[in-house]
Amino acid sequence: MTVHGDPPGMRRTSNGPLPDDLLSTCVSCGFCLPACPTYNLTGDERSSPRGRINLMRALQEGTLTADDPTMIEESSFCMGCRACEPVCPAGVQYGHLLEQWRHEVWQGDHKPVLVRLLTAIVTHRRLVHLLGVPRLLRHLVTSRGGRQVATAGEPADRSPARDATRPGAQLMLGCFERALFPAVSDAAQALAPELEVPAPQGCCGALHAHNADPERGSAMAERLGSELPGLIVTTAGGCAAHLASVLGEERVLELSQYLSTAWRPTGHLLFGGRRARVALQDSCHLRNGLGVWREPRDLIAAVADYVELPGAATCCGAAGTYSLLRPADSRAVLAPKLEALEEANVDVVVALNPGCLRQLRSGLARAGSPITAMHLAELLLAARQNRDIGAPHRKGPLRLLRRGSRGRQAQPRGGTGAG
Numbered sequence: 306m307t308v309h310g311d312p313p314g315m316r317r318t319s320n321g322p323l324p325d326d327l328l329s330t331c332v333s334c335g336f337c338l339p340a341c342p343t344y345n346l347t348g349d350e351r352s353s354p355r356g357r358i359n360l361m362r363a364l365q366e367g368t369l370t371a372d373d374p375t376m377i378e379e380s381s382f383c384m385g386c387r388a389c390e391p392v393c394p395a396g397v398q399y400g401h402l403l404e405q406w407r408h409e410v411w412q413g414d415h416k417p418v419l420v421r422l423l424t425a426i427v428t429h430r431r432l433v434h435l436l437g438v439p440r441l442l443r444h445l446v447t448s449r450g451g452r453q454v455a456t457a458g459e460p461a462d463r464s465p466a467r468d469a470t471r472p473g474a475q476l477m478l479g480c481f482e483r484a485l486f487p488a489v490s491d492a493a494q495a496l497a498p499e500l501e502v503p504a505p506q507g508c509c510g511a512l513h514a515h516n517a518d519p520e521r522g523s524a525m526a527e528r529l530g531s532e533l534p535g536l537i538v539t540t541a542g543g544c545a546a547h548l549a550s551v552l553g554e555e556r557v558l559e560l561s562q563y564l565s566t567a568w569r570p571t572g573h574l575l576f577g578g579r580r581a582r583v584a585l586q587d588s589c590h591l592r593n594g595l596g597v598w599r600e601p602r603d604l605i606a607a608v609a610d611y612v613e614l615p616g617a618a619t620c621c622g623a624a625g626t627y628s629l630l631r632p633a634d635s636r637a638v639l640a641p642k643l644e645a646l647e648e649a650n651v652d653v654v655v656a657l658n659p660g661c662l663r664q665l666r667s668g669l670a671r672a673g674s675p676i677t678a679m680h681l682a683e684l685l686l687a688a689r690q691n692r693d694i695g696a697p698h699r700k701g702p703l704r705l706l707r708r709g710s711r712g713r714q715a716q717p718r719g720g721t722g723a724g
Contacts, residue, residue: 321365322364323364323402323405323406327397327398327401328358328362328402330395330396331358331395332395334394334395335355337354337355337389337392337397338350338353338355340389340392340619341353341354341389343382343383344356352382354389357379360375361406364406371409372415380406380407381630381631384620384622384624385403385589385624385625385627386593386624387399387589390594391592391596400593404517404522407516408519410517416516416517419626420626423516426480473536474497475535475537476494476497476502477506477539477548478502479539479540480509482540485663486680489662489683490540492680493540493682496685496689497538497564497567503533507525507529508529509525509529510522510524510526510529510551511543511548512626514547522551527551529548530556536558537557537558538558538560539558540559540657540680540681541659542559542587542590542657543591543660545557545595546590546591546594547590559591559597559657560682561681570608570688572688572689572690573608573609574608574609574687574692575692575693575694580609580610581610582650583609583652583653583655584611584646584653584654584655585602585613585617586621586654586655586661587617587618588656598618601657604685605681605684608684616642620638621639621664622634622637622639623635623661628664635664639665639668642668643674652676652694653676653678654676655680656678656679656681657680657681675695677695
């Protein structure tokens with residue numbers, strides 16, 4: 306039988322809960338191990354994609370049950386970053402397997418209360434609309450005489466050279482991004498004012514898909530697709546990957562993809578009178594799921610001195626709800642990134658996903674670092690204004706979380722969903 310949300314052409318050929326075609330694709334070669342952040346933390350085979358697929362097979366064959374403690378722990382410990390997919394020579398669709406696995410394992414009390422709460426909030430459209438109140442208040446503050454005022458030195462005509470040949474392109478407002486980072490969608494609109502922003506927008510369903518409810522996640526994506534007909538542009542890499550998997554890649558573009566074809570960067574981002582040194586943290590699902598990585602780098606390099614960090618393509622530890630439910634593991638993954646940022650002497654690190662932006666800002670603040678974390682839209686708008694965002698700083702020691710060499714400590718069970 307074919308189950309709602311399965312990839313095209315995939316069939317479930319046994320009575321097990323997972324797609325046999327997907328499970329059988331894995332040849333246990335082990336290429337995925339070095340790419341996996343949780344395996345790198347622990348060195349434990351069970352905490353690798355290969356080890357987790359073996360657990361999935363045990364569930365499929367009935368040799369382990371869904372309430373097995375190792376089954377529950379490893380389905381939670383996985384960040385869902387999908388870094389294993391690009392390096393897999395067999396083309397295993399690990400992200401889809403993980404979603405289906407969690408759907409089977411996270412039943413009853415095994416699904417964290419916080420995950421239930423967050424998914425319940427974004428399921429109800431009125432609550433999603435309430436998340437947009439900070440954005441509305443921001444508009445009221447920056448409006449004058451019924452017309453939105455250019456902020457922080459933004460040119461009033463908003464007319465950078467661009468190819469505005471995408472009538473009907475619509476900007477999707479991320480659920481929690483509306484509340485936490487309302488300036489991001491405002492910056493995207495300032496950069497590309499041809500983007501329409503329809504008011505009645507619900508959630509894309511990514512949070513559900515990544516947290517044990519893939520069927521509802523797909524249904525929510527389809528509903529949003531009907532609400533936003535035509536091309537959907539999003540400032541969240543994780544949402545882009547989820548929507549593209551349901552609606553098709555021709556219907557969805559992440560902001561850097563859209564700007565790379567419809568807009569030309571102008572100006573320079575300055576730091577103490579010089580061009581700022583800027584690094585990038587990739588969005589896991591955007592890079593590993595959609596293969597988008599070059600576009601944001603090219604845009605940054607056009608307005609600042611781009612610095613490629615070692616490990617820029619690996620997960621920052623945000624992973625959707627992961628940083629909330631497994632904070633110690635999340636911070637352990639983030640710690641070497643903070644060190645790399647400081648060693649590279651960068652002024653700014655750019656994120657492409659609200660979860661990554663929150664993770665970087667909170668981590669830098671805890672470490673006492675002067676480095677600024679910005680969304681790509683904010684950086685490009687600041688560069689267009691030739692904004693000087695600070696003075697050169699003196700490097701100092703970072704206050705980083707250190708982990709022991711004997712593996713992770715026990716963590717509460719929790720959900721994930723990388724961005």
